Amino acid sequence: MSAAARPLEGGRRLSLSWIGAVPFFLYVGVFLLLPTAIIVGGSLLTPGGTLSLANFDGIDKPYMFKAFASSIAISSVSAVVGAFVGALLAYAVVTGKPDGILRRSVMSAAGVLAQFGGVTLTFAFIATIGTVGFVYVFLQQHGIDIYPNGHVWLYDLPGLTLIYMYFQIPLMVLVFAPALDGIRPQWREATDSLGGGTWHYWRYIAGPLLFPSFLGCTLLLFANAFSAYATASALLTQGGVILPLQIQALLTSETGSSQPGYAKALALAMIVIVLVVMALYTLLQRRTAHWLR
Amino acid sequence: MTTDGRATPRAGVEVRLENLTRKYATTTALDRLTLTLAPGELVALLGPSGCGKTTALRLLAGLEQADSGHVVIAGKDVTNVPANRRNIGMVFQAYSLFPHMSARQNVEFGMQLQHVGAAERRERAREVLDLVGLGPHMDKFAHQLSGGQQQRVALARALAIKPKVLLLDEPLSALDAKVRARLRDEIRRVQLEVGITTLFVTHDQEEALAIADRVGVMQSGHLEQLGPPTEIYSRPATPFVAEFVGLTNRIKGDVRGGAVTVRGTRIPLVDPDVTDGPATALVRPEAVSLASNGEMEDGPLVGTVIAVAFLGAMSRVTVDLGDTIVLAQMATSAASDTPAGTKVRLALRPDPVLIQREEPAATAP
Numbered sequence: 001m002s003a004a005a006r007p008l009e010g011g012r013r014l015s016l017s018w019i020g021a022v023p024f025f026l027y028v029g030v031f032l033l034l035p036t037a038i039i040v041g042g043s044l045l046t047p048g049g050t051l052s053l054a055n056f057d058g059i060d061k062p063y064m065f066k067a068f069a070s071s072i073a074i075s076s077v078s079a080v081v082g083a084f085v086g087a088l089l090a091y092a093v094v095t096g097k098p099d100g101i102l103r104r105s106v107m108s109a110a111g112v113l114a115q116f117g118g119v120t121l122t123f124a125f126i127a128t129i130g131t132v133g134f135v136y137v138f139l140q141q142h143g144i145d146i147y148p149n150g151h152v153w154l155y156d157l158p159g160l161t162l163i164y165m166y167f168q169i170p171l172m173v174l175v176f177a178p179a180l181d182g183i184r185p186q187w188r189e190a191t192d193s194l195g196g197g198t199w200h201y202w203r204y205i206a207g208p209l210l211f212p213s214f215l216g217c218t219l220l221l222f223a224n225a226f227s228a229y230a231t232a233s234a235l236l237t238q239g240g241v242i243l244p245l246q247i248q249a250l251l252t253s254e255t256g257s258s259q260p261g262y263a264k265a266l267a268l269a270m271i272v273i274v275l276v277v278m279a280l281y282t283l284l285q286r287r288t289a290h291w292l293r
Numbered sequence: 294m295t296t297d298g299r300a301t302p303r304a305g306v307e308v309r310l311e312n313l314t315r316k317y318a319t320t321t322a323l324d325r326l327t328l329t330l331a332p333g334e335l336v337a338l339l340g341p342s343g344c345g346k347t348t349a350l351r352l353l354a355g356l357e358q359a360d361s362g363h364v365v366i367a368g369k370d371v372t373n374v375p376a377n378r379r380n381i382g383m384v385f386q387a388y389s390l391f392p393h394m395s396a397r398q399n400v401e402f403g404m405q406l407q408h409v410g411a412a413e414r415r416e417r418a419r420e421v422l423d424l425v426g427l428g429p430h431m432d433k434f435a436h437q438l439s440g441g442q443q444q445r446v447a448l449a450r451a452l453a454i455k456p457k458v459l460l461l462d463e464p465l466s467a468l469d470a471k472v473r474a475r476l477r478d479e480i481r482r483v484q485l486e487v488g489i490t491t492l493f494v495t496h497d498q499e500e501a502l503a504i505a506d507r508v509g510v511m512q513s514g515h516l517e518q519l520g521p522p523t524e525i526y527s528r529p530a531t532p533f534v535a536e537f538v539g540l541t542n543r544i545k546g547d548v549r550g551g552a553v554t555v556r557g558t559r560i561p562l563v564d565p566d567v568t569d570g571p572a573t574a575l576v577r578p579e580a581v582s583l584a585s586n587g588e589m590e591d592g593p594l595v596g597t598v599i600a601v602a603f604l605g606a607m608s609r610v611t612v613d614l615g616d617t618i619v620l621a622q623m624a625t626s627a628a629s630d631t632p633a634g635t636k637v638r639l640a641l642r643p644d645p646v647l648i649q650r651e652e653p654a655a656t657a658p
């Protein structure tokens with residue numbers, strides 16, 4: 001009796017959970033899968049509807065190489081610097097009191113700041129260290145010129161990298177803190193009692209334990225910067241410097257010669273890069289999952 | 294050091310904790326704790342949560358600094374020697390194995406830090422892992438081992454560096470009861486085999502009594518009593534020890550001439566030098582026996598069985614005497630003819646007991 005009832009119950013539970021997940025799958029379908037399908041389709045089909053790689057023809061042009069290189073450069077630099085600074089900050093927070101005010105405030109601030117971007121963030125930077133920004137003016141008055149030789153790097157790739165740091169560092173704090181939390185104080189004390197010092201602990205214990213996660217988080221930061229669009233669009237007046245802007249330029253050409261197929265080909269290239277990076281991130285996270293529980 | 298030709302020399306050294314005091318913001322974790330461990334001896338520190346057991350162990354390990362007092366190992370004052378130069382083996386409560394290293398690598402790590410050659414390292418790792426019965430599992434990682442196996446590896450890791458002293462802080466408390474009892478005996482066997490001076494911290498009285506040469510019962514940062522398990526159990530020095538180690542009945546009585554009269558039975562006192570007057574006697578359940586045959590006229594020791602708890606070979610019978618409840622413990626065979634509801638007469642064995650006064654003498658603030 002009860003044995004017969006069990007599968008039925010299980011079936012009912014399954015169907016219920018299915019209903020609950022429908023909005024999620026709808027959301028993912030409409031806002032993630034559908035656009036991806038459009039991009040994949042659009043990039044691989046000619047306007048006539050035949051399968052072809054024609055859209056990828058222009059991808060080897062020198063200015064395209066440059067956009068790719070710039071995108072990868074600012075993403076790498078902002079990811080690596082953000083990862084180091086963020087990891088140090090996370091370490092300071094995690095090793096403090098577990099329920100301390102420092103930890104709680106830094107973590108919630110990081111949660112907000114990691115989402116920051118676009119016009120608001122760009123404006124904040126221009127208003128502080130732009131050529132009329134109050135910090136710039138203040139430093140100028142005290143004999144410090146942050147733009148030597150009149151080179152205003154803020155409106156260029158270095159500036160964009162700096163602004164990206166503003167959300168990269170908090171994101172690192174958010175994603176790396178759990179790994180640090182997984183480090184148990186016993187390991188430090190065990191190292192001590194076995195005759196090891198601080199160097200041995202970091203070299204043989206904490207370092208190897210944290211490195212895969214650190215690397216994974218850095219990749220996540222890379223993907224985050226690589227796919228960021230709004231901030232760059234607000235800061236850089238010159239179009240096409242990095243890939244997302246290049247795509248924008250191709251879609252909204254002022255001369256009326258927009259090339260949606262080509263834009264989709266570029267987007268697909270970006271998606272592939274992000275997918276590869278995220279796959280590596282997942283692999284690295286999984287590697288440490290049972291170490292740092 | 295000693296070359297007296299014995300096959301397995303007792304490697305143990307003497308360990309002295311002298312007047313150790315450690316204060317945290319508002320609490321005094323240790324209050325002038327003094328304790329000497331003889332070479333090769335296993336002392337168990339037993340006490341309720343927060344009494345300072347872990348603090349004592351950590352001060353000995355050098356993981357924590359004392360406010361005052363000294364730690365002396367093998368005649369050498371190591372109070373100011375950092376933990377990584379004390380050569381002390383430690384086993385933690387749980388999760389202390391390095392998770393990215395196999396059991397063997399964990400065990401070899403300490404020897405690596407001591408610059409022991411690779412070949413010798415391998416050999417000694419195998420030796421200690423065999424000693425704790427984990428030879429076949431030496432290439433497994435922590436997440437592939439059971440809790441008990443992990444603790445064995447932790448023990449092997451601690452012993453591999455040939456430490457002068459072995460410290461264990463509740464090493465069994467994360468394990469289930471059956472594994473706990475087996476591993477406890479295992480730890481004792483290994484400790485005797487290696488002959489290392491050992492401090493074992495626990496809040497489990499059964500564990501402490503079973504494993505130790507001597508048990509130190511702690512309360513609020515100091516030792517209440519230090520002695521062999523039998524003495525701690527049968528001759529508790531203070532009411533605290535009597536109540537913490539084993540169960541006790543608290544029965545009202547009257548002290549006169551070095552003995553206490555409890556419900557008509559005269560029982561000698563552990564400490565006869567107390568003033569006469571009313572007091573509470575602390576009577577072990579094993580000192581209470583019961584009879585149910587014959588006439589049951591009402592008397593001070595006649596009551597009704599209200600519960601029988603089966604504990605295996607022993608049983609515990611709860612008897613209601615009208616104005617108080619008394620526990621009696623006896624062989625299960627003896628308890629089987631007194632089910633709940635039976636009218637019984639209790640007898641109190643005249644083992645010396647401790648007493649407690651209703652109003653303890655006020656101590657200076």
Ligand SMILES: Nc1ncnc2c1ncn2[C@@H]1O[C@H](COP(=O)(O)OP(=O)(O)OP(=O)(O)O)[C@@H](O)[C@H]1O
Nearest residue numbers: 317318320322341342343344345346347348349496
């Ligand atoms: N780092 C610390 N900061 C503040 N107070 C502490 C700290 N460590 C211990 N204490 C306090 O010192 C007292 C003794 O602590 P300890 O850890 O030695 O107790 P314990 O006997 O090991 O208890 P348990 O059985 O719960 O492990 C407790 O009151 C505890 O709250």
Ligand SMILES: [Mg+2]
Nearest residue numbers: 346347348462
């Ligand atoms: Mg403790």
